Amino acid sequence: MSNRGNLPAKMNLKLLFISTFLGVFCYSNAQKEGNECINANAKYCGECIQAGAKCGWCKDPNFLKQGETVSTRCDELQSLIKRGCAEAEIENPHGTHKIIKDKPVTNRSKGAEKLKPEDITQIQPQKLSLTLRSGEPQSFNLKFKRAEDYPIDLYYLMDLSYSMKDDLENVKNLGTSLRVEMSKITSDFRIGFGSFVEKTVMPYISTTPAKLLNPCTGDQNCTSPFSYKNVLKLTEDGKKFNTLVGQQHISGNLDSPEGGFDAIMQVAVCGEQIGWRNVTRLLVFSTDAGFHFAGDGKLGGIVLPNDGKCHLENNVYTMSHYYDYPSIAHLVQKLSDNNIQTIFAVTEEFQPVYQELKNLIPKSAVGTLSANSSNVINLIIDAYNSLSSEVILENSKLPEGVTIAYTSHCKNGVVSEGENGRKCSNISIGDEVMFSISVTSKGCPKQGKPETIKIKPLGFTEEVEITLNFICECECHKEGVKNSPKCHFGNGTYECGACKCNEGRVGRKCECSSNDVATEDMDRTCRKDNGTDICSNNGDCVCGTCECKKRDNPEERYSGPYCECDNFNCDRSGNKLCGGHGRCECRVCICDPMWTGSACDCSLDNSTCMASNKQICNGRGTCECGTCKCTNPKFQGPTCETCPTCPGVCAEHKECVQCRAFGTGEKKDTCEQDCSYFHLIKVKDRDKLPQPNDASYPVMHCKERDTNDCWFYYTYAVNNNTEKEVHVVESQDCPAGPDIIPIVAGVVAGIVLIGLALLLIWKLLMIIHDRREFAKFEKEKMNAKWDTGENPIYKSAVTTVVNPKYEGK
Numbered sequence: 001m002s003n004r005g006n007l008p009a010k011m012n013l014k015l016l017f018i019s020t021f022l023g024v025f026c027y028s029n030a031q032k033e034g035n036e037c038i039n040a041n042a043k044y045c046g047e048c049i050q051a052g053a054k055c056g057w058c059k060d061p062n063f064l065k066q067g068e069t070v071s072t073r074c075d076e077l078q079s080l081i082k083r084g085c086a087e088a089e090i091e092n093p094h095g096t097h098k099i100i101k102d103k104p105v106t107n108r109s110k111g112a113e114k115l116k117p118e119d120i121t122q123i124q125p126q127k128l129s130l131t132l133r134s135g136e137p138q139s140f141n142l143k144f145k146r147a148e149d150y151p152i153d154l155y156y157l158m159d160l161s162y163s164m165k166d167d168l169e170n171v172k173n174l175g176t177s178l179r180v181e182m183s184k185i186t187s188d189f190r191i192g193f194g195s196f197v198e199k200t201v202m203p204y205i206s207t208t209p210a211k212l213l214n215p216c217t218g219d220q221n222c223t224s225p226f227s228y229k230n231v232l233k234l235t236e237d238g239k240k241f242n243t244l245v246g247q248q249h250i251s252g253n254l255d256s257p258e259g260g261f262d263a264i265m266q267v268a269v270c271g272e273q274i275g276w277r278n279v280t281r282l283l284v285f286s287t288d289a290g291f292h293f294a295g296d297g298k299l300g301g302i303v304l305p306n307d308g309k310c311h312l313e314n315n316v317y318t319m320s321h322y323y324d325y326p327s328i329a330h331l332v333q334k335l336s337d338n339n340i341q342t343i344f345a346v347t348e349e350f351q352p353v354y355q356e357l358k359n360l361i362p363k364s365a366v367g368t369l370s371a372n373s374s375n376v377i378n379l380i381i382d383a384y385n386s387l388s389s390e391v392i393l394e395n396s397k398l399p400e401g402v403t404i405a406y407t408s409h410c411k412n413g414v415v416s417e418g419e420n421g422r423k424c425s426n427i428s429i430g431d432e433v434m435f436s437i438s439v440t441s442k443g444c445p446k447q448g449k450p451e452t453i454k455i456k457p458l459g460f461t462e463e464v465e466i467t468l469n470f471i472c473e474c475e476c477h478k479e480g481v482k483n484s485p486k487c488h489f490g491n492g493t494y495e496c497g498a499c500k501c502n503e504g505r506v507g508r509k510c511e512c513s514s515n516d517v518a519t520e521d522m523d524r525t526c527r528k529d530n531g532t533d534i535c536s537n538n539g540d541c542v543c544g545t546c547e548c549k550k551r552d553n554p555e556e557r558y559s560g561p562y563c564e565c566d567n568f569n570c571d572r573s574g575n576k577l578c579g580g581h582g583r584c585e586c587r588v589c590i591c592d593p594m595w596t597g598s599a600c601d602c603s604l605d606n607s608t609c610m611a612s613n614k615q616i617c618n619g620r621g622t623c624e625c626g627t628c629k630c631t632n633p634k635f636q637g638p639t640c641e642t643c644p645t646c647p648g649v650c651a652e653h654k655e656c657v658q659c660r661a662f663g664t665g666e667k668k669d670t671c672e673q674d675c676s677y678f679h680l681i682k683v684k685d686r687d688k689l690p691q692p693n694d695a696s697y698p699v700m701h702c703k704e705r706d707t708n709d710c711w712f713y714y715t716y717a718v719n720n721n722t723e724k725e726v727h728v729v730e731s732q733d734c735p736a737g738p739d740i741i742p743i744v745a746g747v748v749a750g751i752v753l754i755g756l757a758l759l760l761i762w763k764l765l766m767i768i769h770d771r772r773e774f775a776k777f778e779k780e781k782m783n784a785k786w787d788t789g790e791n792p793i794y795k796s797a798v799t800t801v802v803n804p805k806y807e808g809k
Contacts, residue, residue: 049093134443144391151189179238185381199302265330396453408424450470
């Protein structure tokens with residue numbers, strides 16, 4: 001038995017709250033990919049719809065089952081419908097967007113009727129209202145078009161330290177020359193001039209009286225050092241610019257870096273003294289040295305951070321000795337807030353330094369200044385073209401939980417997202433580009449009040465004003481009844497089908513006080529059959545009633561007065577709960593019609609057992625759970641019609657096996673249509689064929705011969721899954737054909753041998769014949785008797801001739 005009843009009631013309550021908090025914390029962290037609606041553990045409708053865009057709240061008063069908590073009213077829409085909540089009873093508000101001011105962008109050519117700057121529109125729409133639902137993005141399109149003949153204000157801020165002496169001479173005629181060039185771009189151009197040197201304290205300048213009057217050495221006549229002077233307010237009079245600049249004199253300082261950041265800050269924030277209009281604002285910063293920034297003021301004993309405010313008296317910065325130099329981030333903010341685009345005209349030596357600075361300051365450019373500033377006009381024109389050809393969107397600070405995403409649709413069909421989705425490049429005058437902007441809120445701001453954000457192109461004064469309204473409550477919240485009798489004598493507000501308890505009250509109907517919510521007596525009512533487990537260890541006892549725990553899977557739930565039931569611990573079949581043919585209620589399968597069994601895996605439909613002869617299981621078996629159990633082991637198949645070992649099986653399947661295994665036979669042209677009823681498996685030789693004793697089902701061995709007198713071997717069987725299987729030897733056994741070469745060689749050899757034999761016989765006969773003739777000749781020769789004297793015609797073959805002159809010597 002629990003001994004919590006011996007503790008004070010408040011201590012019990014604290015322990016319950018701590019354990020509940022830890023349980024919820026552990027439960028939430030255990031869900032890596034849980035349902036965000038379930039995870040929210042929402043206690044009322046407004047909290048539910050803030051959990052995510054997919055979440056809905058069922059306001060049907062009879063929706064909850066026994067043991068289910070109020071938070072189970074919050075779930076994904078399909079899940080709520082599946083659980084029996086009608087669509088009309090589901091609160092699921094959606095956000096909207098409304099365009100309030102949508103003035104078209106200005107279509108105007110140079111030389112047309114002159115318009116006031118405020119009448120020129122380059123961005124559309126100008127004002128809209130978004131109503132945001134948590135997690136649901138609201139999107140709109142923003143159009144930007146560079147207007148023709150748009151007014152320009154240019155302020156020339158020049159370093160007048162001694163090293164810029166020769167540059168000053170070239171700048172003196174800048175007013176009229178620059179006006180001529182800028183007239184090619186705009187008919188409404190104004191120019192101003194300011195100069196800077198350094199803070200007027202040591203060690204930046206020499207503070208000796210003589211050096212304060214003339215900081216230059218030798219016979220050079222220089223003006224007293226100063227931090228920043230606004231020499232000429234923005235004006236259309238170029239000659240006045242030349243006159244006033246011509247009256248300026250060089251000054252001097254001690255260190256190399258200059259106090260240009262002080263001057264830039266004052267130019268940015270002193271809009272009235274400078275004369276800025278709501279048009280394109282250009283600041284040309286001309287120097288041949290580096291710059292001091294925040295922290296460097298400590299060298300002169302200046303520790304107060306720059307306040308970012310205007311301190312011009314008689315057009316001179318008077319607080320340089322009091323405030324430190326501004327930081328780069330501070331400058332970026334002020335330049336952006338005042339829509340000023342900066343052009344750094346610096347000498348080649350300091351190009352790398354100012355290129356790095358340019359990367360930190362949006363909508364800025366760097367140009368290389370010649371040694372005497374003779375190329376300053378071309379530099380300004382090129383930099384302006386570079387800056388104006390790119391549009392970059394920025395937004396003001398977003399409320400907590402609000403995010404914004406940009407997608408740009410630039411020239412030539414180029415589409416970019418992410419950070420690149422904020423900008424488009426290579427924009428010419430008259431070009432139109434589009435941005436798709438999506439705003440999303442996560443949750444609801446603490447106050448829930450409307451917020452305003454602004455989006456604008458950097459360097460432009462025009463902006464889009466967006467009012468953000470947040471959906472923090474459901475529509476049914478308006479119909480809530482405070483201190484409703486349905487909430488235990490008015491202890492809560494009845495809204496959206498549930499009680500929202502007053503402070504200090506708990507329970508589904510606010511029936512309990514939080515002071516006595518966890519007493520032993522109440523715990524007793526949460527134990528089934530007076531056991532030891534509270535709520536079957538599947539829930540918490542709140543106000544004497546079990547509130548069941550939630551599962552990681554939102555489809556799985558505990559229920560019952562003691563959380564003893566669930567819908568996920570029923571029998572399974574085919575790895576499916578209740579075989580996929582029923583629902584699990586309190587760990588018991590409730591089967592669909594025509595299904596039975598503990599796992600709803602037994603079909604009561606006999607149609608699957610009907611054989612082709614309209615008999616159940618062909619009259620050779622019984623139908624059990626929609627499957628035939630054949631009583632004769634020779635018969636197989638889903639309806640006991642297949643007999644693999646019956647005579648004629650081999651001949652029946654011969655043609656199909658032949659066409660599928662070897663692509664021959666009478667059915668080779670219709671093989672795919674007629675012979676796809678079995679599963680074919682090829683084996684290398686006859687030893688690999690299944691043997692009757694190897695399988696748990698009959699196997700028929702077949703040997704068939706094709707038209708070429710080739711034998712092929714296969715087996716036919718119906719396996720335990722009622723699938724027809726054919727194993728076939730992949731090579732056929734064909735009779736060997738005659739070997740032509742030996743035959744031809746034999747015939748030729750035979751002919752040759754016969755010819756030789758005949759020649760030998762002829763030769764032998766000729767020899768015998770010759771010998772006989774010779775012997776006969778010899779015999780006749782011996783028998784012949786010739787007498788030369790008796791032959792009257794015989795003449796001697798010898799003739800004797802005597803030489804008469806022979807004397808015998």
